[in-house]
Amino acid sequence: MSLTHAPAGAVRQGSLRELNLALVLGRIASADRPPSRADLATATGLTRATVSAVVEDLLAGRLVGESDPAPRSGAGRPARGLVLADQGPAGLGLEVNVDYLTVCVVDLAGQVRHRTVRRVDLRPVDPADALAQLVELAGAARDDAARHGLTLVGAALAVPGLVDDAGVVRLAPNLGWHDVPVPALLAEHPPLIEQVPGVPALVVDNEANLAALGELHSRPPGPSSFLHISGEVGIGAGIVLDGALFRGVRGWSGEIGHLPVHPEGRPCRCGGQGCLEQYAGQEAIVSAAGLARAELPADTATARLAELARAGDADALRALHDAGTALGVAVAGVVNLLDLDTVVLGGGYAALAPWLCPPVLAEISGRVLTAAWSPVTVRPSTLGAEAAAVGAAGSVVRRIVAQPAGWLARTG
Amino acid sequence: MSLTHAPAGAVRQGSLRELNLALVLGRIASADRPPSRADLATATGLTRATVSAVVEDLLAGRLVGESDPAPRSGAGRPARGLVLADQGPAGLGLEVNVDYLTVCVVDLAGQVRHRTVRRVDLRPVDPADALAQLVELAGAARDDAARHGLTLVGAALAVPGLVDDAGVVRLAPNLGWHDVPVPALLAEHPPLIEQVPGVPALVVDNEANLAALGELHSRPPGPSSFLHISGEVGIGAGIVLDGALFRGVRGWSGEIGHLPVHPEGRPCRCGGQGCLEQYAGQEAIVSAAGLARAELPADTATARLAELARAGDADALRALHDAGTALGVAVAGVVNLLDLDTVVLGGGYAALAPWLCPPVLAEISGRVLTAAWSPVTVRPSTLGAEAAAVGAAGSVVRRIVAQPAGWLARTG
DNA sequence: GGCAAATAATTCAATCGCTGAACAAATAGC
DNA sequence: GCTATTTGTTCAGCGATTGAATTATTTGCC
Structure with a gap:
């Protein structure tokens, strides 16, 4: 526009x-x-x-x-x-999260041609070690890609935290990372990427941002403006406006988890009060449902919660309803502000969508000024937990598509 | 991006x-x-x-x-x-608001070359009559512009309400307008505009949006991403991202007035509860300060409020502090979500900024995750009440600057 | 089976606008 | 008055698009 x-x-x-x-x-x-x-x-x-x-x-x-x-x-x-072409340039997608590492390779057409997940609790692991493990997986992915005639021209890494322009992870609270210079740490390993003009060798970005990009380019093509919410331990959002990810002035947009939903409510680790994360974060839901906190890795807790809800457990259903209501209050505000017509529930929320969507929709229809004239769609992510890594890899090949001259100049 | x-x-x-x-x-x-x-x-x-x-x-x-x-x-x-050039193409800016009509002409360089304000309570006036009055003022402006060698190549009209793609004012509650087909009504008057390829003869847009555009292009140049809040009877926001106005999927973005700040609080006419407008809207502030509601036109009430505050009136100061706190809760959410570093208080808020800024800043610094690393600026609008009409006219000439070929093809 | 119609893709001279270098214009400093 | 310096113009050359003509290949009809 x-x-x-x-x-x-x-x-x-x-x-x-x-x-x-x-x-x-x-x-x-x-x-x-x-x-x-x-x-x-x-x-x-x-x-x-x-x-x-x-x-x-x-x-x-x-x-x-x-x-x-x-x-x-x-x-x-x-x-x-x-x-x-199903050969030629390809993108390397990487993800470091609390309890897993992911590597994937996406070709020009957006097809996922390789994918590896290693389940490992990374909280006690040194960032350099975590990245070394990731490089190991990436090396295998590169070799596999080469066998299919694919050349990696760039990599994008998704992390659950705030990343600055230089690729330094300023803060990833749930991972315990603080000012981790990812590009410098990765530069110590032999390069896996064949440099192409116009394609950065490495981009580090927020997991919610890249998941939103993954959703944007998933097939079949969806809307070009939407809000993608990643419900993990923290709650992050990727904002896609007119087919482009909106990153904010410093690249730190999407902190929906700290929207105030009860301004005088529970104190939050961000220093505020009544933040959404305190009511709809994974820990809040799990403990409200009566499950032991930190009992298991996050995705296991989510699966267990879905299981209980499916079985009709009253505590679980109430916890999900309350979380959905809090989420709905925040989402209604966002929709009023940005006039979006689609909200995608991703990350841990994807599996809980059947129980979260109704209260979210209820809050939206009650609070959004324009809801009467044009409805808002709330739906689960199509990619689920893979979204961030796939989105990361996709963001690389998309650069080739957007600026093919760089690649053409390279090969002659 | x-x-x-x-x-x-x-x-x-x-x-x-x-x-x-x-x-x-x-x-x-x-x-x-x-x-x-x-x-x-x-x-x-x-x-x-x-x-x-x-x-x-x-x-x-x-x-x-x-x-x-x-x-x-x-x-x-x-x-x-x-x-x-200080001659040649110029833009016509129009504004219909609750208690005044404004017409202005802006030249290529962004200078305001003509300006007329007619104070009139438009609530009891039929929309067609209101627009007829506006056309009368616009005709005089056109003649005045012609004497300066200026040719009007397009017009933009600011209204305090929701406008659809066709320029129909779907709802302007404080004006009492509902589904007013502005382009059709204006088409019944003789045209004042000389059509140029690439420049629409008439654009109708939300007052808050156009005020934000006015602020964006005011001198000296400010930041290219900011939130501009128009505090009138309702509270609207214009969102400027990377130098472009973000309008949302249907053009209805910026309804910050209905962000929930107390989810179980006062009922709002939008159907929701605890909306910002109920705590920081002009009527809320005025009545909290103990002034008779609907006593006077909105700008007079604002002036009186500022006067009382300047004199140290305790009720007025408390009302402004409470309103600023509510505003700050909402703004903190927006800043968390969009990662903006500048917030501009415009419209009726501009005159009240000395008392509103401190509590807004306090809420931001307490609630915004990244506030510690990079500060958020909150300041009053430089254009004040003129912003919408000037922004409207400026949006026209900016099209000429962005696409000069259309004008050049016209004159040969 | 043969021919006309239809659609796809290529070839080629013409043209438009940018490039780079040489050149003309105008001034300050010595 | 001369030189160095910067501004702005002129002009041949070139790359990329254009539009029309041409070639290629199939369907449908007689």
């Missing part, structure tokens, strides 16, 4: 080709069936001649391939469908 | 010139002193030859003019400074 359509910098002669490469490749990526050159010409407004020239570049650079002709109705020479 | 740098459509041959026209004109607009062609070349990365050609087009189209040479230190041929 910006008024300035112009790219930030100068538009040189060569930018023209760069921009059209990105335009055509983007169309191929977002099409639901393999488009022909003629389809691309009509869709983009370019001439068929130009599209052919651009596609030739993309084919030469192995970013797209030709597929079997799509079935067509009328007469005429059959089209050759264009699809994103 | 979007990954796609490419414009939405095709990048044709001619787009190149269009983009560079916008790039150079934008630089001229945002420079703090008249830049030379050489300055523009180094700033944009284009060659001096290209800049000269682009500037020639802009000069021929009367969008820029040459100014006296700026003082320079060293040797060499003196530069000719380039400034936005």
Whole structure:
């Protein structure tokens, strides 16, 4: 919705080709069936001649391939469908969380081509050791990817905490991390990434942000503006506005867990009072349901809670209802503020959605000014717990799609 | 922060010139002193030859003019400074509010060249009559602008309510408007606008949104992301993210007045409970201070309140402190969610800022997770009550600056 | 079976706008 | 008055898009 359509910098002669490469490749990526050159010409407004020239570049650079002709109705020479290559550049997605490490590889088309999860309680582990374990998994992933003809061109790491511009994890309370210089620690290991202009070798970002990105690009395509809430020990939100993740001035947006829902209520570790996290965080729900706190890893506690709720346990149902109500109060505020029409419950909330959604919707319909005219959808995440790592890897390949010139210049 | 740098459509041959026209004109607009062609070349990365050609087009189209040479230190041929033209295209800003009508004209450079305010209680007035009065004022403004060599190329109307995509005012409670088809009503009057490709003849938008835009482009330039809060009878917010107004999925973002600050508190006309508006709305403050409600027009009540506070009236001070605290709870939530570092108090709040800022800041520092690392600024609006109309007019000329090709094609 | 219609993709001269270097203009300092 | 310096223009060259013509390949009809 910006008024300035112009790219930030100068538009040189060569930018023209760069921009059209990105335009055509983007169309191929977002099409639901393999488009022909003629389809691309009509869709983009370019001439068929130009599209052919651009596609030739993309084919030469192995970013797209030709597929079997799509079935067509009328007469005429059959089209050759264009699809994103299943070889070539790929993204490495990494996640460090409280009780697991994840590594995955996503190809240009967004397909998950490799995935490893190692369950391990990382709270007592030194950050450098945790990252070393992650690198070990990533090395195996790289080798596996290479066997499929995939080259890792960038990595993104999801962490449950606040990350600054330099990639330093300023604070990850549930992990016990504080000012961990992730890029420096990872630089001590041999590189797994083949550098490409325009693609950063490593991005470190908040887990909720990357999970929202994963949800944004999951198939089938959903809305381009939504709020994605990751309910873990803390509660984080990824805000997607018009297909772009909103990170805030310093990249610390989405701290929905500290929205005040009872301003004079329970004190919170953030220094405030009555924060949402105190009423809808995983520990709050678990203890309200009468389960022993810290009994088991987080995902086990969640599974147990869902089990109890499914069995009709009154305490569990009440705990979930109360948490959903608190969540609904906060979400209603966010929807009023940002005018979003979709809320996705992810992370630990995904499995609890059947019990959380009703009270959340009730609060929304009671508190949102515009709810009467256009309804708000609340639904569980489609990717669930995988969202962050998949979103991280996807964010890498998406850069290639957005700026293919860098990759093409590399391979010649 | 979007990954796609490419414009939405095709990048044709001619787009190149269009983009560079916008790039150079934008630089001229945002420079703090008249830049030379050489300055523009180094700033944009284009060659001096290209800049000269682009500037020639802009000069021929009367969008820029040459100014006296700026003082320079060293040797060499003196530069000719380039400034936005003080003639040519201009924007018409309109505002309908509860107790006044405003019309203003803003030129390319953002200068307010004409301004009319008519104080009139519009609550008992039929919307069509109100708009007819506005058109009358606008006609006089057009004639005045023409005498200064200004051509109105578009209009933007600010209303205190929810507006849909078609420009229909769905609901303006304090004005008593409901489903008012503003574009259709205005179309019955003779047109005042000279149509230009790329510039809509009429945009209708929320008053808080346009006030935020006015603040964004006020001089001296402030931050590019902030929250602008218009405290009138209702409380609206304009959210500016990375220099762009965020409107939400349907254009109804910013309803900060209905953020819950006491979820089980006073019932609100929106159907919810404990909304901010019930604690920090103008009526709430005025009655808490012991002033007779609906005693006087809103701005008079605000002025009286400020007067009492300045005199040390205990009731007024307490009312303002309580309102500021409620506001702070809501703002803290917004800052946690969006990671903004600047909050601007506008509308009726501007005059009350000395008493509202301290409690707002107190709540922020107590509740915002990241406040310890980077402080949040809370300050009054620089434009005050004029912000909405000026922002409306400014949004028109900003389109010309962002897409000068449309205007140039028009005049040849 | 053969032919016309239809659709896909390529080829090629023309054109548009940027580039880079040379050149002209204008001033300060010596 | 001369040189160094900076600004701005001119011009041949070039890359990328364009639009029309051409080639390629299939369906449908007689």
